[in-house]
Amino acid sequence: MFRNAMRALVTGGAGFIGSHLIDELVDAGYEVKIIDNLSSGDLNLISHQTEAGNVEFVKGDLTVLDDVMQATKNIDCVFHMAANPDIRLGTQITDTDLKQGTIATYNILESMRVNGVKKIVFASSSVVYGEDAPMPTPESHGPCLPISLYGASKLGSEGLITSWVGTFDFQAWIFRFANIIGERGTHGVIFDFIHKLKRDNSRLEVLGNGLQEKSYMEVKDCVKAMMHIYNSKNSPINLYNLGSHDTCSVRRIAEIVVEETGFDNATIEYTGGDRGWAGDIPRAMLSIEKMLSTGYDVNYNSEAAVRHTTRCLIEEIGM
Amino acid sequence: MFRNAMRALVTGGAGFIGSHLIDELVDAGYEVKIIDNLSSGDLNLISHQTEAGNVEFVKGDLTVLDDVMQATKNIDCVFHMAANPDIRLGTQITDTDLKQGTIATYNILESMRVNGVKKIVFASSSVVYGEDAPMPTPESHGPCLPISLYGASKLGSEGLITSWVGTFDFQAWIFRFANIIGERGTHGVIFDFIHKLKRDNSRLEVLGNGLQEKSYMEVKDCVKAMMHIYNSKNSPINLYNLGSHDTCSVRRIAEIVVEETGFDNATIEYTGGDRGWAGDIPRAMLSIEKMLSTGYDVNYNSEAAVRHTTRCLIEEIGM
Numbered sequence A, B: 001m002f003r004n005a006m007r008a009l010v011t012g013g014a015g016f017i018g019s020h021l022i023d024e025l026v027d028a029g030y031e032v033k034i035i036d037n038l039s040s041g042d043l044n045l046i047s048h049q050t051e052a053g054n055v056e057f058v059k060g061d062l063t064v065l066d067d068v069m070q071a072t073k074n075i076d077c078v079f080h081m082a083a084n085p086d087i088r089l090g091t092q093i094t095d096t097d098l099k100q101g102t103i104a105t106y107n108i109l110e111s112m113r114v115n116g117v118k119k120i121v122f123a124s125s126s127v128v129y130g131e132d133a134p135m136p137t138p139e140s141h142g143p144c145l146p147i148s149l150y151g152a153s154k155l156g157s158e159g160l161i162t163s164w165v166g167t168f169d170f171q172a173w174i175f176r177f178a179n180i181i182g183e184r185g186t187h188g189v190i191f192d193f194i195h196k197l198k199r200d201n202s203r204l205e206v207l208g209n210g211l212q213e214k215s216y217m218e219v220k221d222c223v224k225a226m227m228h229i230y231n232s233k234n235s236p237i238n239l240y241n242l243g244s245h246d247t248c249s250v251r252r253i254a255e256i257v258v259e260e261t262g263f264d265n266a267t268i269e270y271t272g273g274d275r276g277w278a279g280d281i282p283r284a285m286l287s288i289e290k291m292l293s294t295g296y297d298v299n300y301n302s303e304a305a306v307r308h309t310t311r312c313l314i315e316e317i318g319m
Helices: A016-027 A065-071 A087-091 A096-115 A149-168 A189-199 A219-232 A250-261 A289-293 A302-317 B016-027 B043-050 B065-071 B087-091 B096-115 B149-168 B189-199 B219-232 B250-261 B289-293 B302-317
Strands: A007-011 A031-036 A055-059 A077-080 A119-125 A171-177 A179-181 A203-206 A216-218 A237-242 A267-270 B007-011 B031-036 B055-059 B077-080 B119-125 B171-177 B179-181 B203-206 B216-218 B237-242 B267-270
Touching: A007 A016, A016 A031, A016 A077, A016 A219, A031 A065, A055 A065, A065 A096, A077 A096, A087 A096, A087 A149, A087 B149, A096 A119, A096 A149, A096 B096, A119 A149, A149 A171, A149 A237, A149 B087, A149 B149, A171 A219, A179 A219, A179 A302, A189 A203, A189 A250, A189 A302, A203 A250, A216 A219, A216 A302, A219 A237, A237 A289, A250 A267, A250 A302, B007 B016, B016 B031, B016 B043, B016 B077, B016 B219, B031 B065, B043 B055, B055 B065, B065 B096, B077 B096, B087 B096, B087 B149, B096 B119, B096 B149, B119 B149, B149 B171, B149 B237, B171 B219, B179 B219, B179 B302, B189 B203, B189 B250, B189 B302, B203 B250, B216 B219, B216 B302, B219 B237, B237 B289, B250 B267, B250 B302
Parallel strands: A007 A031, A007 A077, A031 A055, A077 A119, A119 A171, A171 A237, A179 A216, A203 A267, B007 B031, B007 B077, B031 B055, B077 B119, B119 B171, B171 B237, B179 B216, B203 B267
Antiparallel strands: none
16 A cells, blocks of 8 residues: 555544554554644553554644644644544533634644645544534534534634635545444443442433444444545545444443443433533434445444443443 | 614724715714724715714724724624725735734624624625636525635635624624625725726736626625615525626726727737636626525616626716
């Protein structure tokens, strides 16, 4: 493959999905540099690569243009995975997603332009579609009306990226992720449930009525799909939903977590309401026809990914 | 109408479209406040209203949160019209649209949230669709892949607005404008052509091959459509294309301008290429079915709007 031995910069490379992407890139022979501010990333997630000397780690902040300008020197492709992972935070602090999302993406694109780097792979999200989209939602759905500030920052970043493609001859791979779960998870519903049960194994409080239902994708499926499409698709803009074939309800996730933790006597309690918080999307399922058409298919569907993740996280967190 | 005697803030109210919107709002009985940094706006465009004491003018910068926080106090609805009007600028200076577009919109939304203002009307643009959209382009087209930095800032602003609707119970009217032209124009192709002929009436240089073809809407049609839909549609998010029924080519615009200026001997020269600059969209036409379904129709189609505008601007600029 001509892209092997290329130099990749992974933003948020010490984060959940970023750390798995790094494993893929190292396996594929890339020289890998990581920039991460360790706000939610963790060096332990990549110690197996840093200690083996396989990757270069730079602690840096994407909201600081100078940091990004340095990091993007002598790079062939930027894999932009960094983001504020806490979607709920936008209901309390309104500038986090703007700064760590949209403005960070601007800093990356501008630094790439100055340094002559023209390829960007971007971790976008299904939440750009908003809540009135048909299910499963195809990439061609419009208009995109995100309801969370996190979603707004992903849509804003997509627009910045395509404008750099149109104006400065960049090439982009944009992936709209379903809910990505798996080993090394640092946030999200399964992570939260396990921590709640660890604190109090007699009850599990679930935000909303439990009928929220979303599509889950296992993290290794996700990064393998990214690399497959990055290696096989070569349009100026390559935009793909990444997800699995079905959905899993929050109620079912709660049951699985209770089952796997062995706290069979825990009562599952619902706070009520159709969603976990303002800006949460109750039901989401991506159309993955376009991804499947590239020849990639997932190893896990939603429920299997949830069970696999629950087992991994119980082991990592320790009960 | 219950909305009469409401207090409106118009950002960019001393600009081209903003000044016409102010006339509509004053006529409809609104108390009108204007915030404008006069970077491209001009007090002369609204002197008929300021001198009559019909509107309050505040010189302020939307990139400065304090200015916006002050301006949005005691307001019922913000009409957010301000933007960097020079789309081409993004090819040279990459942070203008980010700051004066996306970040300005964030400052407005955040100030509104703090001040308890929940209604926003936003001037978005057809350029959010990018260049591969079917023509005429409906609001439901996706994905939106803007190719100019200006377009990215409009898409980013739309996302911010819908996220404030979803997270903080705002209500929004988002209008994706065709090319708006007319009296008091301060930029754009007709304005440029007249100035070129004024400098040298023997020739008119046209960027591109002249085959660029877009839909034009007369500015009073535009602001009347905005007010009609604002007054008659009441969903949480009301998103409408605004345009006319047809298109006009740049070649035809050049002919009309030469004709109307009376410089019949001017030769029209084309620089060649399919577009005026990187990030320019060669062909654009919006579907206006949704606008028409509200009962509003335009008075001018594209060529008539071009000729009317040419006559107005020749008079304003003076040959």
